[in-house]
Amino acid sequence: ESRLPGFATHQVGVAGAVVDESNGKVLVVQDRNKTKNAWKFPGGLSDPGENIGATAVREVFEETGVRSEFRSLLSIRQQHNHPGAFGMSDMYIICRLSPLTYDINFCTQECLRCEWLDLTELAKTKETTPITSRIARLLLRGLELGFDNIDLTMEELPAVYSGMFYQLYHRQLPPTLKS
């Protein structure tokens, strides 16, 4: 945790997979400005100082009109020389969210379509990205065996020197092993 002074090298993007556990559907969008219409999870770039979960919830609401709450972190992608990132590297994080509302009111500037789609269909369709397809299969496994099999849970812990708090994500530990 010690460091020499560095500089920011990564932009951080966050997507939210809002899963309706009552019917096995997940909220997906198709971008307006892409040549290939592929289903994906709503998301976007973190604002400076914004927590991962807050970005996911905000972006899902801005794109789809659906309100949700953060549950866990599912996956991380690191990509260098990302076409949209102008030489920066890109950290793309996918979170699992639970819906608080269900009515879709999507942003027509950003999205062409927005639907609650069956996870089984999302896991099968070719009209999606490799990463979305992979996460759909991960979520199906979570629905079947319990989300504790696929989740990284979040906790806030105090920083040693500053007295501030940070967010730590890892596999759930039994309460007796936490401190």
Next chain:
Amino acid sequence: ESRLPGFATHQVGVAGAVVDESNGKVLVVQDRNKTKNAWKFPGGLSDPGENIGATAVREVFEETGVRSEFRSLLSIRQQHNHPGAFGMSDMYIICRLSPLTYDINFCTQECLRCEWLDLTELAKTKETTPITSRIARLLLRGLELGFDNIDLTMEELPAVYSGMFYQLYHRQLPPTLKS
């Protein structure tokens, strides 16, 4: 995965927990320039364009002289206004590594001490940071129940538009569910 052009907001630091499964020991260091001497995992900032696992392996070797190989991603910490980060946010990632060599030849400029320490001792001692202590307990659980209980495994997948590859980390899926 769509984005408006952004800018880099995060520095990425990576630490490597090198676990010797034959005896339950882990490689830890104490920084030379800290007031509190706390055991922690060796690590440092990613170079531009460097993969997470490569940073962990490189930093472990530079600090300790131990060669290792990447096994999995264990934990992520997000911290804003990090004291060493000058207003940037900080993404700190802890990886699990396996040792390829065992002899310690540590960097005396960076480190005061370097040892193979029992994970049980690291999990108990007060001479460590909260995050190191937590990860020690996570690793003990991995030793006991199998590391597949705590790991996020890495795979390379092709990017849709650029034809380049990216690294995706998530909980292991059975091979039949991967594609």
